[in-house]
Amino acid sequence: MQISQRFSGLTGGGSDGWDLFIKSRRMIGDGVPVIELTIGEHDIRTAAPVLQAMHDSAMGGHTGYAMVPGTDALRDTVAARVQTRTGVPTTRDNVLITPGGQSALFAAHAAACDPGDVALYIDPYYATYPGTLRGVSAVPRAVPARAEEAFQPRMADLEKVAKDARSLLINSPNNPTGVVYSAQTMAGIAKVCQDHDLWLISDEVYDTQIWEGTHISPRALPDMAERTLVVGSMSKSHAMTGSRCGWLIGPEQVIADAINFATHTTYGVPGFVQDAAMFALQQGAAFETEVGAPFQRRRDLARAILAKQNTVGLIPSGGAMYLMLDIRATGLSGDDFADKLLMERHIAVMPGESFGLAAAGHVRVAMTIADDAFAKAITDLCTFAESLVPSQ
Numbered sequence: 300m301q302i303s304q305r306f307s308g309l310t311g312g313g314s315d316g317w318d319l320f321i322k323s324r325r326m327i328g329d330g331v332p333v334i335e336l337t338i339g340e341h342d343i344r345t346a347a348p349v350l351q352a353m354h355d356s357a358m359g360g361h362t363g364y365a366m367v368p369g370t371d372a373l374r375d376t377v378a379a380r381v382q383t384r385t386g387v388p389t390t391r392d393n394v395l396i397t398p399g400g401q402s403a404l405f406a407a408h409a410a411a412c413d414p415g416d417v418a419l420y421i422d423p424y425y426a427t428y429p430g431t432l433r434g435v436s437a438v439p440r441a442v443p444a445r446a447e448e449a450f451q452p453r454m455a456d457l458e459k460v461a462k463d464a465r466s467l468l469i470n471s472p473n474n475p476t477g478v479v480y481s482a483q484t485m486a487g488i489a490k491v492c493q494d495h496d497l498w499l500i501s502d503e504v505y506d507t508q509i510w511e512g513t514h515i516s517p518r519a520l521p522d523m524a525e526r527t528l529v530v531g532s533m534s535k536s537h538a539m540t541g542s543r544c545g546w547l548i549g550p551e552q553v554i555a556d557a558i559n560f561a562t563h564t565t566y567g568v569p570g571f572v573q574d575a576a577m578f579a580l581q582q583g584a585a586f587e588t589e590v591g592a593p594f595q596r597r598r599d600l601a602r603a604i605l606a607k608q609n610t611v612g613l614i615p616s617g618g619a620m621y622l623m624l625d626i627r628a629t630g631l632s633g634d635d636f637a638d639k640l641l642m643e644r645h646i647a648v649m650p651g652e653s654f655g656l657a658a659a660g661h662v663r664v665a666m667t668i669a670d671d672a673f674a675k676a677i678t679d680l681c682t683f684a685e686s687l688v689p690s691q
């Protein structure tokens with residue numbers, strides 16, 4: 300039987316960059332002690348009180364079908380949180396609770412794009428983006444950002460492709476670069492979207508992990524709330540990756556239609572997960588700071604180590620749980636460097652090429668192991684890179 304092009308073409312024919320990750324997991328399975336710095340998974344588990352809230356809710360009977368849009372209580376809590384953080388009036392009618400940010404990304408593009416519409420995204424990008432856009436039968440088009448400009452997109456590059464497009468997907472703080480978009484970048488993006496009548500889809504799943512600079516939600520910029528769809532998640536902010544709880548924020552009519560879409564796709568999020576998410580949000584900012592603090596600490600550790608050598612460059616970043624390292628001085632591609640580092644030093648990092656052409660010659664480091672081991676891994680990575688530099 301013939302499978303649809305939507306399915307067979309979802310990942311563009313390739314592996315979508317997960318080869319190194321799969322190889323490292325296989326080595327670990329074979330008993331090789333690999334230092335894993337590949338994926339964005341905290342090295343802590345979901346906090347016990349959050350799990351207790353989940354358990355209490357399930358034992359209390361919240362195990363049947365939950366309301367498809369999300370429980371009123373969680374939608375109100377998310378709306379209040381968004382309003383407090385951005386100043387934009389937000390009610391439960393602007394909120395759809397989704398099974399993780401990934402599902403919200405899919406729903407946002409399903410709302411914005413008809414089949415065949417061009418959907419823009421910035422390269423380097425989070426690995427699922429092009430497949431998500433193809434999943435709604437949109438045509439993904441990458442707009443490259445430049446390492447030399449700390450991966451802040453250039454407005455002239457956006458202008459060139461915006462007139463044929465329907466939507467633009469951005470992500471700040473950014474995975475894979477850790478870059479936080481400046482006020483100037485965000486204002487430029489808003490202008491391009493207004494000038495060319497684009498939907499702006501703003502993936503803000505790292506919005507609580509800011510180490511430098513300020514997080515700007517573009518929905519809060521003048522006249523942007525009408526055309527901005529915000530993707531949020533409990534995964535990174537509250538170490539709840541496996542709970543699959545996120546949200547889509549947008550104009551009331553979009554959310555009403557997205558609820559209808561959810562009825563025909565996900566049919567909502569388990570009630571006990573939503574209750575746990577609400578409990579976690581009620582713990583306030585101190586809890587979010589606690590979850591993010593290790594990444595800030597490790598970023599400082601890495602910066603101090605990298606400052607002592609000249610081979611590996613650090614892309615100036617301001618948030619999230621990643622560092623993007625420039626290893627072009629070794630003469631290797633990110634793919635080859637990551638593979639050699641894995642095989643010869645048993646350290647697994649993601650090749651920049653896994654996140655698009657713009658990050659070629661770089662590797663992404665997830666800051667997701669204990670401080671001492673992390674500092675040692677960065678030191679070893681630098682020594683390894685130095686050993687590869689061709690002698691003059």
Ligand code: PMP
Binds near residue numbers: 339540
């Ligand atoms: N957006 C970005 C940029 C991410 O890094 C991730 C997860 N790694 C997601 C969205 C999806 O996260 P989740 O579905 O767990 O909320």
